Amino acid sequence: MTKELLHTDSLDNVLTPEPIMPAGGDASAPVYRGLGGFYTIEDRVALLMRVVLFAAMIALGLLMAAQVFMRYVIASPFLGIEELAPMLALWIYFIGMAYCTRERDHIEGGVLTL
Template sequence: MSVKQGSGTIGSVLSFFDNLTVMGIRVSLFLFNLGLALIVFGVVFSRYLIPGSPMVWIEEMSVLLALWLYFIGSAHCTRNNSHIGGGFIDIWLKGKKLRIVKAIAIVIDFIIVIIFEILSIKYFIYLLGSNKSSLYLRMNKSVWEASMVVGFGLMAIFLIHHFYVAIKDILNKG
């Protein structure tokens, strides 16, 4: 999905930010996966080799990392258009009709993502102003909710780009 080079200054800037975003997503996915793997290893190690070691914060940390992993991973799948799809519409429709239906599907996806983005932002703001914190880590619950805000925000941006490409495809191929 990367922005094509050579479309002037704007294209170069968009390409730079696209590459920067992709690098950030890949690095964060790697770090969240690594962190989750180390936590699971630590739990197994402490539970069976160090009896009586209280590591109650582990469950909260694993949920936190898993949430960030899930929503950043969802954004990555949206960017690469690699989510699961049925493909049965490809059998029924061909050409311009298929491209139009796919563009409509992108709009529907975008509307759903925006609804969830608005809800997650509202809840994030609520949690930010509250004293709600996790039991053991004592972190504000907004850190958990921020994963949704970032994930849905990135998904919305990538869906806008997919829609732009779909419309361009409809207009160019007729």
């Protein structure tokens, strides 16, 4: 039914069910053609993004827990956390967008994905 509505008869070969994998991994592949150094650097940047994302997400969770502890247990909230947490979350999304673009995936944050 969607083919009739969207007129996508000529796109049968383009819409493949398996995901497109990012470049990298096999340095002897013909796609490299002398760009092996570039792909090595790109792979290192992707590793750095994963490490930064992991550390920032752990830090954001700890910031939230510290804010709750300070506000409700010791009754002395630190107001700087309320400004720091959204900024950290924003940078997590920025880096996450770049990493998801590399992986050709989507950012997911729902309960069902957990």
